[in-house]
Amino acid sequence: MRKSLLTTGIAAVAVLALAGCSSSAPDETADETTEWPSSITLSLVPSVEGEDLAQALDPLTTYLSENLDIEVKGVVASDYAATVEALGTDQAQVIITDAGSLYNATERYDAELILRDVRFGATSYASVAYTNNPDKYCEDEPVMSTYAASGIELSYCNGIEEAAADATGSGPAGIEALGEISDGTKVALQAATSPAGYQYPVVAMREQGVDTDAGITQVPVEGNNNAVLAVYNGDAEVSFAYWDARTTVTEEAPDIAEKVVAFAYTEMIPNGGVAVTSTLPDDLVAELTELLDGYADSSEEAASVMFDLVGLSDWTSETAPDEITRYGEILAEFSN
Template sequence: MLKKIFILFLCLVSMACTSKKELGTEGRPIQFALVPGQDSTVLMENGKVLEQWIHAQTGLFVKMQVPTNFVAVVEGMGSQRVDVAIMNTFGYIMAHEKYGANAKLIGVNLGRSEYWGQIITSDPKIQKIQDLNGKKIAFVDPASTSGYLLAAKLFKDENIKPSEIVFAGKHDSVVTMVYQGRIDAGATYHTPEENGVPQDARRLVKEQFPDVFQKVRILKLTGPIPSDPVVFRKDFPADLEKKLTSALKSFGSTPEGAVALKKLYHLTGFKDCDDKDYDSTRKILLDMGKNVQDFVK
């Protein structure tokens, strides 16, 4: 009995010591989440590059993670299992309204801090958006802005009623399903061409399917919307926030950082922002007659 009490005492002491460790130290690293919009291996590999950059610039210890879905990132903000995250636009609005999380940086791509959604198909019989009535459609996730929300608004405006809806979980999964003909059409993010080369979600599977740009075409664009933000949980220490935002803004200026950012979220850098930058997305919700809670039930 005494042995069990002693072991319990040691566990309590260990827990107390851990809780007292300062955030950003090796014993209590800052938990940094990457919203899962594509292959988790790609995100983690390039997230590690960012993790090392932050440590080199600030001395802070950061631990990257890729939660299972958008909502898991939001809930992580509420439980403090996530301190900082690069989030999708709508996921941020959820985190802000539910848990008081705040956007401090916005992603930039070649000077643009906005992006679009797109409807894609490989079916030659589908030539206009109205042809999607009664069709099987794939979305990314209920909390994905370009991969669901914008497309859902378009369908509402055009009175399009799919026969079946599938949530694939990731943008590359939607493209793959369209390419393979498993669905009639899908919704993903869109980024304008660079030097005549498509940069939208289809590029995520080009290595696996070299003819994806020929086989899968863009039916219609949706948007634009503000780019993905860097979000801090409520009550995150201001001094650590300042260090992290400074490191993030300089990351894209290095060759390694430029490559990693492009592979992560097709960005070239970050710039300062605040919550008001995302009011346009809130308006889309209002136009649809929905609120954040409709997407987290």
């Protein structure tokens, strides 16, 4: 018999799942008999590497296997796109992946989005427009708000944050200020595959009438910290990075709040999440979802394993599929 979730602490960072033969007893109350597979496989791209991987996966697979009473296995994908292909070819029935891959899995293979990633209490984040020229981009004096995750005070203008309060990082906000980017302005942008460092900023600038191809001088940078430093060092007048990347450079640039002001937020960029193949029985999906949703709260060890394995603090069943759909639309603009 499968163990009841009511009698089992929820501790399962979904790192597993394989499809196999049927073995679990059917649900006698259902209109149709739906048997569980004897095993399922989960595909993911872990944060850990090499010899640490097996050790990291074991407590997760063991937990899920014991509580679902079926074999749960974990498969490491080479990249996020590989998780989608694993699901599409039935090599995996559960995937933990990024937002773009979630969109592709649902569109191409009718996968079901069951959970969204939570990082420090948020399921999505904005790209931030930074500048060293607040006179040009700010309609008001910059104010100081606290980035609660690290307790650091940082500067914001255009009403995107309240003075002497905890910053929220919610967008879109102050987006009209991007229209002040004039011809020839040096704008630091990350790789074209970066949502926060390129894709969402480019879409936002275009919507404000900025010619992102010929109207600005693009300054290529690698990484969110370097995007911030490009403005700090005067190599660019504007840059974009995730909220709030200034916290990554406070040691080398202790006066970052003075010299680099956040003046706009783009639309919210969704975190990734968990999706399952449409072939899994509904009751299995429901139990798996509940296990994963409660995993991070089940113990300090589980929370540590989850963060070390996939860099998350939690999952939530509030999936906000509209954000994933919007992300897919923006990805399509850069598919060529």
